[in-house]
């Protein structure tokens with residue numbers, strides 16, 4: 001079945017958290033509309049850019065875009081940004097059931113609010129491998145009162161002005177600033193929110209019946225925050241991660257990093273005369289943002305009956321053992337595709353924070369990514385010279401590099417070279433974390449791969465070494481599209497180059513990508529057929545199209 005959507009992206013006045021902001025909306029609302037389809041459907045989004053003076057693209061996060069790499073929605077990688085006033089048609093297949101989302105992928109447009117949910121149900125006649133009586137969908141994000149353009153300038157200045165922690169955490173685009181639903185428990189003390197329910201920022205309440213099982217879909221499109229979600233008094237059973245089934249396991253709270261999605265099941269088996277809190281809190285960075293709260297409302301109770309107990313207390317922000325123990329519980333459901341036993345190539349990517357001519361940047365193997373003006377998909381497909389740096393970026397970093405110390409050098413460079421991968425190869429990537437510029441500082445980075453799912457083979461502490469290969473989980477590693485690296489640690493992943501195209505692989509923290517924290521992978525680009533001309537009508541491919549030698 002083909003599902004058609006007609007969207008207009010534009011700036012709107014919107015109250016995300018009680019303070020009015022200028023927000024990037026779709027069809028006059030924030031967040032954007034939810035796309036819902038079935039596995040095998042074709043989604044067609046006719047996107048018109050009503051932003052007056054800037055380009056736009058939308059990335060369909062978690063959708064692999066087999067055969068349609070030009071629809072991946074990455075500016076300067078898979079297509080030219082859509083000019084103000086112009087329309088671009090995204091047409092792609094959703095081939096796998098799961099919880100996904102979409103978001104802007106040009107500059108920091110995701111931070112401006114350009115995002116929404118994308119949910120794929122199992123194909124007609126098929127069943128999920130678990131049962132539930134009803135479902136809810138929560139798209140999690142974070143919000144700053146400073147606009148995304150000012151943030152871009154701040155981050156690109158010398159000295160860099162860091163964006164700081166978010167003012168508000170949002171649940172389905174709704175948050176409360178300077179007030180709390182659970183005022184008597186709030187620390188620091190906040191006034192009680194006086195919500196009537198009709199406000200743009202009124203929390204979305206989850207109405208449930210006692211003794212039923214519900215599926216809760218969760219996805220995080222935060223610009224920065226790592227989150228922890230809990231439902232007061234209720235256990236959660238994790239069943240899906242990034243559109244892949246996992247071996248069900250039970251937890252009290254769940255960590256969710258930017259770019260990740262999960263489904264959890266919970267059963268309404270608590271005292272039915274009460275309502276319960278649902279909370280999200282910041283993890284992995286010293287929090288300076290109040291918890292986001294909404295209610296689990298057991299019917300027929302009134303939704304204004306607030307829980308008598310305080311909201312769930314999140315694990316300490318730097319209790320990384322808690323987070324690691326959660327990550328290590330995520331394993332593929334029996335019967336899931338297994339990774340090839342051997343790899344053809346290993347790429348080790350060192351993540352560092354560096355200074356380049358006084359500017360603060362993030363670099364991968366000493367290269368800080370600056371995108372070219374011509375989309376790689378076109379320049380590689382048509383063999384255009386000078387569109388980007390043709391020297392390949394390094395597959396490793398110096399053996400004697402001390403990941404526990406600050407980068408000793410300030411000789412990182414800007415670059416836009418490509419990791420050229422052979423088709424049908426098995427690629428291992430080791431993401432190696434290190435000390436950032438601050439003394440004793442190393443941060444969490446959730447890395448997201450476009451065009452593929454990968455198997456997460458394992459996590460480790462300190463510097464990766466050849467011996468660690470023996471510890472890889474080749475039996476039941478989970479398939480994902482986003483995975484975290486912990487401070488001073490490494491994460492190993494494996495994928496197969498089975499999808500001709502040019503694919504971004506980057507830290508999903510929006511300011512970090514803006515500061516260069518990503519790489520570009522390309523595979524089988526000569527096999528890509530019928531790239532729409534509109535996708536390439538800029539830069540050197542634009543010139544090529546004007547001479548009309550190619551169609």
Ligand SMILES: O=C1O[C@H]([C@@H](O)CO)C(O)=C1O
Pocket residue numbers: 162353436437438443511512
């Ligand atoms: O990229 C970042 O910059 C700041 C800090 O390292 C410098 O202010 C921070 O916390 C980041 O994640």
